[in-house]
Amino acid sequence: MPVTLKELAARARVHPSTISRVANNDPSLRIAPATRTRIETLLRETDYRPNGVARGLKLRQTFVLAVVIPDVTNPFFAALFRGVEDGASSRGYNVLLCNTDGSPERQRSHLLSLHARRVDGIVLASSYLKDPTVRWLRHQAIPYVLVNRFSDEAQDPFVGSDDLVGGRMATQHLIQLGHRRVGHLAGKATVSTGVLRRRGYLAALADHGLEVDSHLITESGYTEEGGARAAERLLTAPNRPTAIFAVTDMTAVGAWGAARRMGLRIPEDVAIVGYNDIPLASRLVPGLTTVHVPIHEFGSAAARLLLEQIETGDAIRRRVIFNPELIVRGSTVAGTDAPAGLRPIAALATE
Amino acid sequence: MPVTLKELAARARVHPSTISRVANNDPSLRIAPATRTRIETLLRETDYRPNGVARGLKLRQTFVLAVVIPDVTNPFFAALFRGVEDGASSRGYNVLLCNTDGSPERQRSHLLSLHARRVDGIVLASSYLKDPTVRWLRHQAIPYVLVNRFSDEAQDPFVGSDDLVGGRMATQHLIQLGHRRVGHLAGKATVSTGVLRRRGYLAALADHGLEVDSHLITESGYTEEGGARAAERLLTAPNRPTAIFAVTDMTAVGAWGAARRMGLRIPEDVAIVGYNDIPLASRLVPGLTTVHVPIHEFGSAAARLLLEQIETGDAIRRRVIFNPELIVRGSTVAGTDAPAGLRPIAALATE
DNA sequence: CTGAAAGCGCTTACAG
DNA sequence: CTGAAAGCGCTTACAG
Numbered sequence: 223m224p225v226t227l228k229e230l231a232a233r234a235r236v237h238p239s240t241i242s243r244v245a246n247n248d249p250s251l252r253i254a255p256a257t258r259t260r261i262e263t264l265l266r267e268t269d270y271r272p273n274g275v276a277r278g279l280k281l282r283q284t285f286v287l288a289v290v291i292p293d294v295t296n297p298f299f300a301a302l303f304r305g306v307e308d309g310a311s312s313r314g315y316n317v318l319l320c321n322t323d324g325s326p327e328r329q330r331s332h333l334l335s336l337h338a339r340r341v342d343g344i345v346l347a348s349s350y351l352k353d354p355t356v357r358w359l360r361h362q363a364i365p366y367v368l369v370n371r372f373s374d375e376a377q378d379p380f381v382g383s384d385d386l387v388g389g390r391m392a393t394q395h396l397i398q399l400g401h402r403r404v405g406h407l408a409g410k411a412t413v414s415t416g417v418l419r420r421r422g423y424l425a426a427l428a429d430h431g432l433e434v435d436s437h438l439i440t441e442s443g444y445t446e447e448g449g450a451r452a453a454e455r456l457l458t459a460p461n462r463p464t465a466i467f468a469v470t471d472m473t474a475v476g477a478w479g480a481a482r483r484m485g486l487r488i489p490e491d492v493a494i495v496g497y498n499d500i501p502l503a504s505r506l507v508p509g510l511t512t513v514h515v516p517i518h519e520f521g522s523a524a525a526r527l528l529l530e531q532i533e534t535g536d537a538i539r540r541r542v543i544f545n546p547e548l549i550v551r552g553s554t555v556a557g558t559d560a561p562a563g564l565r566p567i568a569a570l571a572t573e
Numbered sequence: 574m575p576v577t578l579k580e581l582a583a584r585a586r587v588h589p590s591t592i593s594r595v596a597n598n599d600p601s602l603r604i605a606p607a608t609r610t611r612i613e614t615l616l617r618e619t620d621y622r623p624n625g626v627a628r629g630l631k632l633r634q635t636f637v638l639a640v641v642i643p644d645v646t647n648p649f650f651a652a653l654f655r656g657v658e659d660g661a662s663s664r665g666y667n668v669l670l671c672n673t674d675g676s677p678e679r680q681r682s683h684l685l686s687l688h689a690r691r692v693d694g695i696v697l698a699s700s701y702l703k704d705p706t707v708r709w710l711r712h713q714a715i716p717y718v719l720v721n722r723f724s725d726e727a728q729d730p731f732v733g734s735d736d737l738v739g740g741r742m743a744t745q746h747l748i749q750l751g752h753r754r755v756g757h758l759a760g761k762a763t764v765s766t767g768v769l770r771r772r773g774y775l776a777a778l779a780d781h782g783l784e785v786d787s788h789l790i791t792e793s794g795y796t797e798e799g800g801a802r803a804a805e806r807l808l809t810a811p812n813r814p815t816a817i818f819a820v821t822d823m824t825a826v827g828a829w830g831a832a833r834r835m836g837l838r839i840p841e842d843v844a845i846v847g848y849n850d851i852p853l854a855s856r857l858v859p860g861l862t863t864v865h866v867p868i869h870e871f872g873s874a875a876a877r878l879l880l881e882q883i884e885t886g887d888a889i890r891r892r893v894i895f896n897p898e899l900i901v902r903g904s905t906v907a908g909t910d911a912p913a914g915l916r917p918i919a920a921l922a923t924e
Numbered sequence: 925c926t927g928a929a930a931g932c933g934c935t936t937a938c939a940g
Numbered sequence: 941c942t943g944a945a946a947g948c949g950c951t952t953a954c955a956g
Contacts (some may be wrong), residue, residue, distance in 0.1 A: 224688070224713070226933060237943045242935060252941050274690040275635060276933035278626045279948045286669075286690075295655055300645045307672060316686060318637075319670040321658060335667060337575070339625040339637075362575070507858045577949060588927045593951060603925050627949035630932050 288318040305521015365531040388546035389422020396465040405463030407442035449476025471496035508552025639669040656872015694879040716882040739897035740773020747816040756814030758793035800827025822847035859903025
């Protein structure tokens, strides 16, 4: 068992509160230099660190944050988590990670448990539109920040990119390359990214006077498998699209695989654009044209917004919106890819 | 502020301890059915959940575990974390994630902080040989499990693969393909995986009567960049190898890029084998031949070993060693790759 | 059948 | 200059 204040007090023949004050560098403490030295030596010798649980109970602050995401195995969320941790750990916080696999029930049960643990704040990246658990967070006055997806627009502190602009940008790129039949692998109508990127797609068509063909829009969800199946539907239809804008890179990767399997050349037979610019996007051959968003910054900005709320004690409704940026690669324009190996190195981590 | 036992007691006109007993389903509690009903209704109405911090202080158990790794952004560790969480969350535990970026100082400071928080146990996947912080864990009697890398062989609870067998297997594969000059991108001499996989490489050479050429072995560390630089050294030397066994997939990916950049064909001019079978391995073109290890199972087995120690209160020295398995792809044998898109889908996560 | 008390390990306003 | 006390919100052995 680690040493306690009481034990140290007995050994130093002072009151526990005095030890506590020395350990916490209480500036209001007037103390005999000799006593202070004696206590400091003892603290060092025993390598004393106050019990964080007892401290948390007394201070009503645990210095623990939580990040709730669908799945860390998806590189998007791994990078997001790093952003949060990098922003928070230097301020003395540790970070819990909870995966929901996209299940609202798991999200709910995680949030209940995090609340019972009295975490100081929550970064939520798995919310959907009009999410009741987000309203619950608001109601409980638990500091939180939504990332990437919002729930009730302008109601919540939020960090993300402008999905409408990004969707429009991606689609416009395809139209400007001469494509007239542009398909869309749409996300869910219950998720803000799905709704806005689709709206961006429609806006780009309108900008260029192209009519909407509802057969060219199909819901894919956010998985690789969903993307593959949806792309197959689109590409086997009588009047198939010559280009596809997919709601995310993972979905685009699914489409990419489906096209290959059908013997279609990319980009000659079908051009593909994704969204997010995960490391995998630049590794495919041909590389995946995509809309770049600063994933790590999503996380660090969310941490900042969260810590600001925790420290001021106020709920802050600020929204941090990053500008998306189109990255053109070989999946839309042949020959654009940098030679293999000269691409920016994505993962420098060990093992 | 969430409701407390005391407030509920006042409302139900019973003692706080009675509420606590009802909430915890104390089997030894004899109570008037009417009182019980009244309390249960109140509990439900207020959605009462005991304050986990106070509970942790009293019970000396926090139901929090921690996973310490170099970097979640590396898919190997993301999968490992999922394994731990999947094994632990069903038992009521939440899991803290700490990234060290391979720095012993950051590892040390994370462990000190986790100890001060009184986490119930720690999964450590960033340890090195004779790691002093591992000895410190042992000394503090904090339940822990090492994963993938061990510190003092047979001294610690450990989950990993047989790295000697894996290294031998990888190298033997290359020799059996006819390669006589096989290079090795070696990990660090301070890390168990580096030492054992190198020993496996040497054993395979010996098995086949090949002499060791020290110019063919070069330390690459565990990063993509390190792999690229080390491979360049090997491939520009006068009598260059025709095949390379890299200590990890990320290192192999670096070598893969370097070879491409030099205009070498894979596998015709240089064959490459990695280790771990991360999702990226099957996505490269050509696919990366590698030694498969069950990463997710590493995590779930570690969680089991940890929970067993926590629940029994004993330190368990058991070692769980998985058998590695060779996966042959196009980076060693041309034409082995499944058609794109038919490969197993690696990431099904949303967004 | 239910209550009162002690105690987990801290911090901090108050006393002297 | 240092001590004594209260209290954060629980759980559980003990009393009655």
